[in-house]
Amino acid sequence: MSPFKLAAAELRRFRGHPIRTAALIAIILIPLVYGGLYLWFAWDPYGKLEHMPVAVVNEDQGATVDTNGQTTAINGGDQLVDQLKEDRIFDWQFVTATQAAQGLRDGDYYMVITVPADFSTRLASLSGTDPEQATVEFDLNDANGYVAGIMASTVESELRNQINTAVYVTFATTIFGDLTELNQGLTQAADAAGQLSDGIATAQTGATDLENGLSELTTGAQQVADGAEQVSDGVDQAVGVAQPVVQTLADNWTQIQTGAASAADLAERANDDLTTVYTTLCTDDTADADACARLQTYIDDADTANDDIQNANTTVQSTTTDTLDQASDDLTQLQTGAADVATGADQVADAAATAQNGAGDLADGLTQLKTGADTLQTSLTTAAQSVPSTNPADDADNAEAYGSPVTIAETNLHPADTYGRGLAPFFIAIALWVFGLMGYLVLRTVNSRALAGPLHSVPIAIGGWLPGAFLGTLSALVLYLAVELGLGLNPKDALDTVGLSILVILTFTAMAHLFKLAFGTAGSLLLVVLLMLQLTSAGGLYPVETTPKFFQVLHPLLPMSYVVDALRVTISGGETSHVVRTLLVLAAYLVGSLALSSLVVASRRRWRPDRLNEPLQV
Structure with a gap:
């Protein structure tokens, strides 16, 4: 008969009556009842602290402080109460001192927070020369539950931040007066800085446009200067030629006038003579018509030339020497003026270039000024936002920052996230061990008929272990x-978590089978003892280094230590080598337990009289 048939025979023994079937179902559900319920109730207790009643007693009587000749009333106790109302870390109960003391004794409150009467007075002293430290009292009662006190202590730092925030606001009020006015003033200054920045931006645009316009003006002015220089050079050349001629005419003008008059007389007489000749020769009928016609043409040309000569003479006669001298002076002034124009055009070009550079510097300066205005606006806005409001609702979310300006940047390579998830490896291991302990209170460790038959000891031992292994796997x-x-x-x-859990239950049931097979009822007691030793040495709740030396020695010797270590890796993550080491250890315990069970079965096949009555039975 094979071990599997022996296992099937053992399981068939529970057929036929609902009680026997219910017993198998019960042992399958034992790990669920133990591990599942415990993890359920302890899954996330720190996420429900707002349901823990904590009493708050405010006995603060307030105080006044003189700031710049003005008296300001402060009440740190009220500020703290308002702060706590906005961030309900616990279920705050705002009561009197008598109610709080009675409730702490009766277990109605897990902690009492008391703001003493001189709380604000001590805070007000911070603005003077003899500052005193304010105090907030925390009262606990371990008779109401030590763990509850520990849970309260774990959030004491956050609670301290809330208190410090209220103190911060009150202290700032004593130093600076009305924080609301300070905030408003900084906000208005930031707005003004923003308007200044906008105005500078507009001026910056204008300065850029001015620089561009002056650039064009500089280019044009330089072109004008170059043209004026060319004109001046041309005038110099013209005057150099014309002025000697004019001066010579002025010096000889009287003679020229006399010659012009004589030329005019000669032209007039010549014209008259031609007219007389024409009258004499061409009035007769016998005159030659062709010759007279040619003569008339000469007379017309002579009239035209005479008119020109007469006009020129008139102009010469009307022009005086002073006029010519003035013309010479005008040419000199023209030459000087052209040179002045050229010089002025160069100066204009230089000035335009200087103005262009100045406009560029102005644009750069305005850019820097705008950057400074933007920085000023940002700084003022940040300062305004940094001023705490006297309204606790505005400060509740910032309590941690106000109460603890310096924080610790913490990283977690493999976070467990919740309290229950962090403890799951420990309680899963315990639940699987409990199955082995309880399973063999119902299951038989060995088939008696097979023990008396010819079947070898190894199949008999494995056949006695398989029912528990099968039911344990289901569990x-x-x-x-x-x-x-x-x-x-x-x-x-x-998948690794499921596979590891199956190997764990196979190993633990093999160990439970061995102890129950070897020691009977006493084996169950030994399994309980082993459970207690593993609970305290596995490092499931506290680091093993913090436990007494006895448990540190046991830690590497017992299997649950390795199970907890490996489940942490498969659930939250970590080094795979820890899982591999656990697999080797569990395999060794499994094979060793089955081997020892086989030896025990072999020893049981030799009957002795003392086996008829076991020394201890349950």
């Missing part, structure tokens, strides 16, 4: 599904 799967679907375990490596 491990049920536990995993319940924790995954019901609580959201969401392991990093689901």
